Amino acid sequence: MAKSGPVTIKKYANRRLYNTGTSTYVTLEDLASMVKAGEDFLVYDAKTGEDITRSVLTQIIFEQENKDGQKMLPVSFLRQLIRFYGDSMQLLVPRYLEMSIDSLSKEQDKLRQQLASTLGVNPLTAPFEQHIRRNMEMFERAFSMFSPFGKREDGSPAEAPAGEAAPEPPAAAPASEASDLDELKNQLAAMQKKIEGLSRK
Numbered sequence: 001m002a003k004s005g006p007v008t009i010k011k012y013a014n015r016r017l018y019n020t021g022t023s024t025y026v027t028l029e030d031l032a033s034m035v036k037a038g039e040d041f042l043v044y045d046a047k048t049g050e051d052i053t054r055s056v057l058t059q060i061i062f063e064q065e066n067k068d069g070q071k072m073l074p075v076s077f078l079r080q081l082i083r084f085y086g087d088s089m090q091l092l093v094p095r096y097l098e099m100s101i102d103s104l105s106k107e108q109d110k111l112r113q114q115l116a117s118t119l120g121v122n123p124l125t126a127p128f129e130q131h132i133r134r135n136m137e138m139f140e141r142a143f144s145m146f147s148p149f150g151k152r153e154d155g156s157p158a159e160a161p162a163g164e165a166a167p168e169p170p171a172a173a174p175a176s177e178a179s180d181l182d183e184l185k186n187q188l189a190a191m192q193k194k195i196e197g198l199s200r201k
Contacts, residue, residue: 005040006040006041006042007019007020007021007034007039007041007042008020008042009026009031009041009043010043010044010046011045011046011052012046012047013046017030017031017056018046019041028059028060028063029063031043031060032060035057035060043056061073
């Protein structure tokens with residue numbers, strides 16, 4: 001039997017949410033349970049027909065973050081995320097976050113086993129160190145798009161492929177864009193040092 005599409009949820013002016021699949025009113029907590037169960041849904045404004053799924057999912061996260069003992073988003077992360085809005089790196093951030101959370105989801109069973117079996121190290125950081133390092137390396141590789149051939153491991157420019165003339169040096173990047181890249185690289189380096197410090201505790 002073919003899998004049906006996402007369930008349609010309608011949001012009315014009184015902020016009530018109506019699940020058209022079950023013909024019942026639901027709460028944000030109900031929608032959170034659907035997400036955890038792997039049930040897809042789309043939320044539409046009942047009056048305008050506008051797709052408001054993103055804003056409703058954001059509300060669910062807000063509700064979860066306000067529960068005791070369930071805070072997952074560090075303040076430093078939230079602040080940095082806000083800084084990216086309107087920044088030249090804004091287009092890169094969503095894809096990076098998607099790849100990171102997708103990688104974490106695929107490896108969650110392995111990470112749970114490591115959490116259960118880890119002895120003599122910080123159980124909350126050690127299993128994730130390698131995962132975070134991979135994501136940081138992936139993110140740094142993304143910067144190669146700003147250079148025609150990337151760089152060698154020692155940081156020097158790579159040569160043009162054999163048989164091809166070396167291209168003219170690219171025009172200097174605007175000062176604001178260059179400073180953004182430098183700042184982000186420094187933040188990644190600082191994060192890596194912090195992870196290494198935690199793993200040694």
